[in-house]
Amino acid sequence: MADAGESTTDRKERIDRHIGDLAAAGSKNEVLDAIDNLLGVSAPVGSPSTLDAIAQRYKSQADDAADVQDRVEKVAASGLPSVWVGSTGAKAAEVVAAAGRSAEQMAEAFRKASKALYDLSDALTSAQSKDGDGREQLRRARTMLGGEDGFFDDMVEKDDEEAERKRAQDIAGAGANLLYAAAQEADDAARAAARELNKYAAEARAGQMHTDNISAADRLVLADVGVFGGPQEQNELLTAGDLERSGRFMERMNARDEARFERMLADAKTPQERAYLVKALAAGYDVDQVGQFRDKIHGKDPYWLQQHLSPIVTAGDGKVNEGLNPDGSNKNTDYQWFGDEKWSQEGNTCVPSSTVTARAMVDPLYALELTGGPSGQENDPDAFRDRLHDEQLRLHEEGDGDYTHFWSDVPDGMDSDGQNEIANDEISPHTGSTYEYQQVRGADERRDVLTDIEKSVAEGRPVPIEVEGYDKDGRHGHQMMVIGQEGDMLQIYNPWGQTTWVSEDDFVNGHMDKASDSRMPDAYAVHLPADR
Amino acid sequence: MTSALRRLALPALLMTVLAGCGLTGPDTYELDEKQIQVDAGEEFTLSVPVDTAMGEWWYLTSPEPDPDVVRKTDKREEIEADDDAVGSGSGTDFFDFKAVGPGTTEIRLIQCPHGACAGGGDAGGPVTPSPVPSGSPTPQRKYRATIHTYTVTVRKP
Numbered sequence: 169m170a171d172a173g174e175s176t177t178d179r180k181e182r183i184d185r186h187i188g189d190l191a192a193a194g195s196k197n198e199v200l201d202a203i204d205n206l207l208g209v210s211a212p213v214g215s216p217s218t219l220d221a222i223a224q225r226y227k228s229q230a231d232d233a234a235d236v237q238d239r240v241e242k243v244a245a246s247g248l249p250s251v252w253v254g255s256t257g258a259k260a261a262e263v264v265a266a267a268g269r270s271a272e273q274m275a276e277a278f279r280k281a282s283k284a285l286y287d288l289s290d291a292l293t294s295a296q297s298k299d300g301d302g303r304e305q306l307r308r309a310r311t312m313l314g315g316e317d318g319f320f321d322d323m324v325e326k327d328d329e330e331a332e333r334k335r336a337q338d339i340a341g342a343g344a345n346l347l348y349a350a351a352q353e354a355d356d357a358a359r360a361a362a363r364e365l366n367k368y369a370a371e372a373r374a375g376q377m378h379t380d381n382i383s384a385a386d387r388l389v390l391a392d393v394g395v396f397g398g399p400q401e402q403n404e405l406l407t408a409g410d411l412e413r414s415g416r417f418m419e420r421m422n423a424r425d426e427a428r429f430e431r432m433l434a435d436a437k438t439p440q441e442r443a444y445l446v447k448a449l450a451a452g453y454d455v456d457q458v459g460q461f462r463d464k465i466h467g468k469d470p471y472w473l474q475q476h477l478s479p480i481v482t483a484g485d486g487k488v489n490e491g492l493n494p495d496g497s498n499k500n501t502d503y504q505w506f507g508d509e510k511w512s513q514e515g516n517t518c519v520p521s522s523t524v525t526a527r528a529m530v531d532p533l534y535a536l537e538l539t540g541g542p543s544g545q546e547n548d549p550d551a552f553r554d555r556l557h558d559e560q561l562r563l564h565e566e567g568d569g570d571y572t573h574f575w576s577d578v579p580d581g582m583d584s585d586g587q588n589e590i591a592n593d594e595i596s597p598h599t600g601s602t603y604e605y606q607q608v609r610g611a612d613e614r615r616d617v618l619t620d621i622e623k624s625v626a627e628g629r630p631v632p633i634e635v636e637g638y639d640k641d642g643r644h645g646h647q648m649m650v651i652g653q654e655g656d657m658l659q660i661y662n663p664w665g666q667t668t669w670v671s672e673d674d675f676v677n678g679h680m681d682k683a684s685d686s687r688m689p690d691a692y693a694v695h696l697p698a699d700r
Numbered sequence: 701m702t703s704a705l706r707r708l709a710l711p712a713l714l715m716t717v718l719a720g721c722g723l724t725g726p727d728t729y730e731l732d733e734k735q736i737q738v739d740a741g742e743e744f745t746l747s748v749p750v751d752t753a754m755g756e757w758w759y760l761t762s763p764e765p766d767p768d769v770v771r772k773t774d775k776r777e778e779i780e781a782d783d784d785a786v787g788s789g790s791g792t793d794f795f796d797f798k799a800v801g802p803g804t805t806e807i808r809l810i811q812c813p814h815g816a817c818a819g820g821g822d823a824g825g826p827v828t829p830s831p832v833p834s835g836s837p838t839p840q841r842k843y844r845a846t847i848h849t850y851t852v853t854v855r856k857p
Contacts, residue, residue: 493817494757509840634786
């Protein structure tokens with residue numbers, strides 16, 4: 169019985185296995201078994217006409233959103249008084265600008281989602297047609313062979329029987345190949361559609377904040393704030409996860425805390441200050457702690473806030489292919505600085521170092537402790553480096569990392585248990601997702617985890633990945649973080665102090681040297697966030 | 701007869717042990733040995749520590765040594781790392797040369813912390829220190845490339 173619920177990858181793997189059985193079959197009964205097994209694999213599921221109908225609806229919604237954008241832009245052009253609106257002090261002009269950008273993004277999201285669904289529908293139509301042709305050939309081959317041989321018939325195969333069996337085997341082989349091609353086409357199309365739709369779902373950001381404690385206008389502006397120093401759309405200060413979590417936490421506040429938090433937001437000097445307060449709440453801190461944090465950052469300019477609270481800034485041209493360095497890494501790389509010090513590892517501490525930076529990305533109080541010291545007011549890169557190194561060593565110890573020899577205090581790597589433990593201890597409490605270690609040593613396994621990686625980073629949860637390489641001396645490994653996703657590209661933070669973009673094909677096909685170096689090209693493990 | 705075998709066995713054993721230590725191979729010079737004297741026809745090796753866990757690389761850079769005096773024959777890397785741990789290990793790079801004729805020349809090796817060098821790769825050309833973008837402060841020394849120059853004198857055999 170065909171299982172319509174099996175994944176596209178499972179289906180492909182089953183067909184591949186039965187194709188092997190068919191090719192190796194040395195008797196009529198073995199050929200018949202292989203054909204029956206192939207026919208037992210379900211055809212690509214899904215209704216192209218339903219997909220077309222949804223795609224059409226999205227397209228008309230894209231037109232509606234474009235109309236809203238047009239009208240909002242007319243309001244913006246008419247000149248707005250500098251008045252306060254909403255409960256948190258967002259200015260009317262900020263709200264209108266955010267509404268315009270939101271409408272523009274919404275129109276684009278609907279347009280692209282519509283295209284993704286049309287593409288999926290086309291691919292599914294083509295895959296189902298190929299699959300149908302393949303099944304016809306398999307049935308033809310089965311008809312040629314007739315019923316199964318009995319025990320004694322099966323023991324002897326005459327020359328003409330062998331020739332007929334081989335002819336049927338060839339026809340069945342061609343049919344099976346069509347089944348495989350159809351499964352591959354459906355698999356690729358489903359993956360591409362999931363990637364696009366997950367991304368647009370995460371980009372509907374203002375809607376993630378389910379709270380009526382602050383107005384829709386304020387939510388719109390908060391979702392629109394970018395980290396200083398890079399294009400807004402690639403440096404959204406509040407991730408979809410931050411907006412969802414902060415909304416949830418606001419709903420749980422008592423009236424006194426709610427009033428205090430709203431006051432802090434209303435008093436913020438810049439949209440960035442306001443958004444960092446919301447990020448602190450999303451990171452799991454209570455209103456007292458957010459209040460202390462607020463006292464340290466109040467009135468600071470957007471550049472100061474970025475330097476002290478956001479370790480990573482993404483450049484607008486980061487995805488441009490500028491070729492490779494002699495060590496196999498991308499030339500196009502963004503170095504991540506605090507003053508003249510990089511957010512980089514010291515010694516053999518890639519695991520704790522990438523974890524420290526990932527936590528600093530999701531937890532602004534922690535970032536400020538590293539950059540600004542206990543007072544939060546320091547601006548000294550040397551002192552930052554000392555604190556960063558101490559923190560890397562603390563996490564190395566926490567994850568039971570190795571040392572160069574028995575009585576040494578020089579770190580020398582960490583095993584997979586330690587890697588997962590420190591990710592769960594340091595990052596999870598601030599994103600709400602625990603990490604699960606998963607090996608992905610084959611291309612299919614890596615392709616399979618892509619959707620989960622994309623969804624996680626689109627929602628603002630960094631994904632630790634391990635890469636490795638082998639030479640005559642053995643294996644060498646390194647940890648990095650997937651921190652962003654755009655189209656079919658992944659943004660990678662390398663604790664050597666940099667970020668770069670690689671394609672998903674690079675991730676699948678062993679070209680992660682573009683983010684590390686040619687000593688370590690293969691991604692072999694990921695730590696996937698799972699919803700609590 | 702037994703004592704004769706013993707007399708033959710001892711030098712043979714010593715040769716085996718010495719060959720195992722590399723003591724009978726080409727002379728190897730460490731990073732602090734920058735003045736080198738060799739006979740024409742001899743092979744020699746420059747050995748440098750490489751911080752592989754930090755993505756460091758070493759290259760021969762321009763101007764290359766006078767080809768009538770010294771020629772590069774190979775570059776090798778040996779890494780010691782714990783197979784079970786991620787991020788462990790360190791390495792040694794070996795640059796092998798042959799002294800081809802009498803004279804004096806310089807060999808320049810460039811030590812590249814990750815991202816500190818330009819050139820080479822798919823663009824070709826020598827590997828050189830990355831230029832500092834105009835208007836940017838000069839990076840700290842630990843983030844910059846370092847060129848190590850060896851002076852090699854090749855004597856007539």
